[in-house]
Amino acid sequence: MSFKTKFFRIANPITKNFSFEKFFGSLPFDNLILVYHLVSDEDVKHVKHLFPYRSVRQFEKDLDFLSKHFEFVNWEDYLNQKKTSKPKLLLTFDDGYSEFYNIISPILLRKGIFAINFINPKFIDNKELMWRNKASLLVSEINENNNYKNKISNFSGLGDNLETNISSILKINYENRNQLNEIADFLNIDFNDYLKTNPVYLTTEQLIKLKKDGFGIASHGWDHPLYNQLSLEQQIDNTQKSLDYMMDNQFLNDSFAFPFTDHLLTEQFFDLIFKQNSDLKFTFGAAGLKLDSYSKNIQRIPIETKNYSAEEILKNEIIYYQVLKMLGKNTIKRS
Template sequence: MALLTFDDGFREFYDIVAPVLERKGIYSINFINPCFIDNQELMFRCKASLIVDKLEKNKNINPEIYKILGSKQDINQHILQIHYSQKEILDRLAKVLEIDFNIFLKKQKPYLNFEQLNTLTRKGFGISSHSWDHPLYNELALDQQLETTRKTFQYLKENNFLYESFAFPFTDFGVNKDFFDVLFKNKELFCTFGSAGIKLDSIEKNFQRIPMETNENAGLLIKKEIAYFRVKKIANKNKIVRK
């Protein structure tokens, strides 16, 4: 038995992926960020990509860009490495470059809307939690980790989506035991998901997913994961231990 999951609630899931899966009789879960539903906001990494794209098309860079970044070296890489906690920098850069994220959202509609979420649910697809606005959890304080998770849980419950599960945005690497201890006091929460491949976890209800973001054949990738797990098991390093 396998669970097929998708992340981030992008519209392509509704337009392209879901119809293909439905024809094959396969159903999956899409872990969403409620902040972005109905194209109300754009995830900070997506903002960074739009900014870099604009810079690559411009031969002359506004000196104000260097001032905001505090550097003239590798500015594209610098922008792509901006953290969640620094995301206001992206809005400042966009203003200088005359990039309007709201116009982009209105025209491109990259995310699912509420009606599409309900349609997917009626068809048999699951909609569940991926945090409120896609932060990297190991960069957040414990109270921030819990706030973004609980806020999403409440949204899903109020709108009759799947609120019993949660998948970490980016990764669960560096998330301490304290977070899980508090989170699982909510008895309605069944499990959480990381994305570290085939591994055991000292948190029994935290399951690791196999990322499939490369162009590698899925069957071959799974075989590699199984082989790697067995090798790590010999050295007793096939389990994530949280402190």
Template sequence: MNKNLIINISHPLRAITSYKKLLFKHRNFLIAPFYHAVYDETPDFIKHLYTPRNFDCFKKDIEHFQKYYTLLETKELKDLTSNQTKFKKPPLFLSFDDGLSACLPIAEYMKQKGIPATFFISPQFIDNKSLFHRYKASLLISKIDSESGKNLDEVLKVYKLKNKSYLIQLLRTITYKTRNILDDIAKLLNYDFNDFLANHKPYLSKNEVLKIKNMGFTIGAHSIDHPEYILLNEKKQIEQTIESVNMIMTLFNEKTSLFAFPFSDVGLKQSFFQSLLKYGVDFTFGTSGMKQDSAQNNYQRIPMEKSLSSAKNILHSEHILYAFKKRLNKHKIERL
């Protein structure tokens, strides 16, 4: 369900439902907000995908987390799963996906504030070796928005499209399996993704990731190159997960194996999660909001960039929705 819709629907409920009472009721439930990065001006490679927080908004989010939640370090996750710790305020696990270079100033700010967090990274993108297919699509949409002339006409002719609006629609539908289309369109438009990577460096370098780790933060895996897992067979899902986890642990000397699913873990089978446990993956994280999960050590995170609302409104809405679904016994993801 659309996050803005959830927040709008829950608006009148927030007025009559005590946030503090819900926090107390859910005081032993892991709350896991996540971001990608923070920008005061949204770059083109993100512009057509989601709206990131600016720094002022992010700082207010952090203040809210500190006031109402118990911020967890990675090592405390094991105590949570064994029910060894009882909390006065709900535990909160903060994370960032994709390993974007804008995460470095975020880490520096959080270091000053004493905020623990985990940064989930896809090894293929470290040092700007390649670019996530959805970021390519966003760059091309920005290019097309201002494009006219023979290059655009050639693209429309090749793909048999009436105008650039249809081309933009096509770009929005491209997935990991059809990502080569992006390179083909870029070539026709005389747009070079390698030039973009070299000049703008959207991702962290290995040395920058090490700098973040040395500040005391944890580095986790985010697949090799960010596919939609639902489009992969189970063998490929396992390969993407285990190879990326092993690479991250080796590159950054991590002792706990953490993995955050790119896009979503919706539709993934119980047998897949059982395989991960056999390979020794400690914790995995989805993106379905505040829900329980039948898969062992798999936690659902809360996207913070699908709404411009405050952290309090986003999380208050999540608590309300969870309490409502629990009454209907719809609060838990059951894996097949």
């Protein structure tokens, strides 16, 4: 458990007893960027073991709270630093899940709120299931099927303890992602069949419609790698391939959001990717309220943290930032 997670667990029972106005004056920036993944009232097998997603009711409650205290802006207004009477807020989503088209965009259009969806081009049109989604789906299927529970113990490298086996599956990393295919084959689980009956990602047609409706479509890496497990050359290639897709399809090629985290990314990477892409304005991490020594890399606030509401998360982020500032650790320093 990270220090930040421990801090939130201790702080939240205290901060939830005070109104947001008590914290608002300590907000360190007048521009905030939030990041969600999906919203659903359903049991989403390919996501449920990865992060806690919002229900429709919870999402609308978040938006109503945020609208009271912030002014939602679109990408152009964010770039131009539009003057607003309240702090500006840019809403973003990651991974290009189909729920953005079916559930989220109708809500945002009704409320007049813009958002950018950072997508992985490799998975658009449901050509393949992303490796982390494969892990979650495998765990869901094993938990729901006694035959799978018994059979998985015979897979090479796993044992008789179901909880340990599930943990091992969820820990499989990008480099070893083919192990997920091997486990699926061993259990006779077909990821392609799942995609045919459960469209996980947005389609090209939906992306075009979302663009016409005013939403932004931008890059999240080609196939959702963990960047600090890649070589510098691999980092650049994965990023460039996804930015080229944006250019070829006339989506946004002036922004990029790192999948997972930008932890341990060096100045050399940023220098190279900005040099190669003259239209690129900003890249985005997801470390919460923090400064970054590389000025063009901006940190977003993850909202799907345990079951905290947007209000609770922002209160805790504000307090956490002030603590880090006192310790001189409120800035991510790149080597």
